[in-house]
Amino acid sequence: MDTIVAGSSTTTQNSPGLRDQRDQSDVDRGKRSKLDSSPDFSRSPTDVSSTTTVTMSMDKSPQKNERGGLSDYDRAIDLLKNNPPEQRLDFHLPYFQYLKLEDCWSKMRLAENIPEDQKYPYLAYDSAAEIATVVTVPRDLHEGPALELGMMFMNGARDYLSSHGADASLVRCVHNAGSTTFKGIYGSYARSKKQADGAIVYTPFGGHTTIMIAIEVGYSQDYTALCRNKDQWIEGRHVKVCVLVRLDESPRFRNPRTLNESIVDVEAEMEKMGRSMAESVIRDHSRGYYGSIEYRDHKWVGDLTEVFIEVWRVNKRQPVRYQPLQNAWSCNRLPKTIGLKVSDFVPDLKAANIPDSSLSFDAILYVDILRRSLQTTAEERYLEFISP
Structure with a gap:
């Protein structure tokens, strides 16, 4: 079915309204780590590919935002350094400040021996909108x-x-x-x-x-x-x-907010997950349904x-x-x-x-x-x- 749509907010014939939604970022600000002893700990509680657009402070020194979290500049640095999966951060940044961010990222790559051919994370810039973007490793x-x-x-x-x-x-x-x-x-x-x-x-x-x-x-x-x-x-x-x-x-x-069981043989566990998924995947395929995939009640x-x-x-x-x-x-x-x-x-x-x-x-x-x-x-x- 091909349909011409005007701009970004029209609807397709014979279909529900197509949503143009603004996704709020819930970026994991801490260093990427494994599960600790807290039962409510989640290593990556972030919404997938979440995006936020914010205003960047002109001061690039470490600081807190109004909610007590990291500044947008420091959030960008944290994402670049730790590369948690499936994150995207958009924020307003004048070009001269972007050059400082790019220089900082180049020095980090050199210091941590990150190869030049490693695609993610990457730093991009839209000079027309003055928006810097950090994209971490996708799925x-x-x-x-x-x-x-x-x-x-x-x-x-x-x-x-x-x-x-x-x-x-x-x-x-x-x-x-x-x-x-x-x-x-x-x-x-x-x-x-x-x-x-x-x-x-x-x-x-x-x-x-x-x-x-x-x-x-x-x-x-x-x-x-x-x-x-x-x-x-x-x-x-x-x-x-x-x-x-x-x-x-x-x-x-979102990752489960419970402790991970101690799994010694990861390869065997992944094979078990694959077998568990197979029945539902085959069933959904026959129906033309592209639904969720569950395992261990998640x-x-x-x-x-x-x-x-x-x-x-x-x-x-x-x-x-x-x-x-x-x-x-x-x-x-x-x-x-x-x-x-x-x-x-x-x-x-x-x-x-x-x-x-x-x-x-x-x-x-x-x-x-x-x-x-x-x-x-x-x-x-x-x-x-x-x-x-």
Whole structure:
């Protein structure tokens, strides 16, 4: 089902209202640690992928906020240093202060021997909105959909080019750059730095790399923040197409607030969890239901209540939205295309004497990928909870 929506607050035909919600951050301010002797202790009580937008103090020295917690600057440092899973922090920060934060993070990486190729945590900046962002290590439900979508796009474009007689060198020009970090170039975004969740680029032999399609995944993330990411690509890098994927998990995951049992053989316990999950996963798959996964009387992943894909194009004020899942159920008519064309992947398709065409989209495969990501995410969270 494909529906054009105006802006960010319209509704899809034959569906409940699509929510644009602002998620409040509940960031774990303490050092990432294992369970202690308190029965109410929870190592990671944070809402998944929670996002907050706050005003940054100009004084970067350690200080308390109005609620007695850490300042936003120190919260950012704590997240960067300890990298607790599934956290995102957005906060207003003037550019000169962002440079100080970036310098501090660079020195921390050097002091703690953090390799340059380690993707997470990462620090990003939107110079148009003056918003700094810290993103810590995500789960598979965020990483998987972005990676797989990029591979589907790249393979589809390459297969079409090959089947229409394109030279092998042209086919190889289209490739998946994954979650590469790019800097802004144009206008008020010139000082921006952003790591795409996925990106398809065109790189001719010996030529300049062009970002053709940017992919951003919002996992229980503020939709407004997701749209700001889109603006960074379209306005800040003149990317012609940006694909947004919104995933909403409900209820938000929280670790049990009870002591962890002493588990000596972690591998055997994970195998036991896998067997326990199998029956419910198979049952839900047959019904087209993308529901929660429970083990030991706790939900390790919530219902995947909403999934939609939006395709934004340069000079278009409205996206085209496709919604394969609604209220944790698969839609009866899954989309066979999401409106991407071969010309979206190759800057000058006419010069190659290849006709343009819409690319197909295997929505059945994609929602199956989402189901596997749900299961993997549940396993990752449980393993994090029980690991010594």
